[in-house]
Amino acid sequence: MTTENIIIELQNIIKNEEFYKINNMIDKLKNDLANKNYIKTPTDKSKLASIKKVLKKSEKIKPILTCFTPFRDGIAFTDSYQLYYLKDKYIPFKIAFNNDVKEEIQNEYISKYNLEKQEGNYPNLNTIIPETEPLEVYKVDLNTFLKNYKLAEKDSRNMKIMEFNINNNYKLTFNGEFLNNAINILKLKNDFELNFYGECRPFTIKNNIGEIGLILPIKTY
Secondary structure (H helix, E strand, C coil): CCHHHHHHHHHHHHHHCCCCHHHHHHHHHHHHHHCCCCCCCCCCHHHHHHHHHHHHCCCCCCHHHHCEEEECCEEEEECCCEEEEECCCCCCCCECCCCCCCHHHHHHHHHHHCCCECCCCCCCCCCCCCCCCCCEEEEECHHHHHHHHHHHHHCCCCCCEEEEEECCCEEEEEEHHHHHHHHHHCCCCCCEEEEECCCCCCEEEECCCCCEEEECCCCCC
16 A cells, blocks of 8 residues: 555545444555555655656656666666666656566556556666776765755856866766755765766765665766
């Protein structure tokens, strides 16, 4: 059951004064928990707003990317410039699948989590997130970044373009909005590390539960 369905059922029980149904609902929830069918919708407003930013950008260009997809033991979503892997099983958007996923498995997932499917072939994300050790690790002071990002937001000339000097080896240029999204989606509350795998290659951020954000840098000439 989704959080929304639970609320609707409770409202109907109260409205119709069918209080005898509460025990049935409790039994259903216990069964869902035992079978890991209980779906928790993200309640953090900042997190959900940042997820919407990522998904809504592709609405007119690539509708398939307005959805999330099952990935590893959780879900993933991308707009081609930023990608996120979360331990959630559900966010309040449509779901889409890569054509390599068998239809019976798709139907099982949709039925289990009561989801709406978007037709189309979702990109295969298995080889996108690096599995190797990073070549460089760069520590970001959270408060300093947020301060600089607010300044970049006010400066309409730079389009939120920001830079880091990575361990004095090279300069990383990126869209500050993407990194700000990652901070909110991964719920980063302290200083964090960026992992680099080479110039012009996507860099990653991880939180303390192993969720990942991947961001494509901006090429400079």
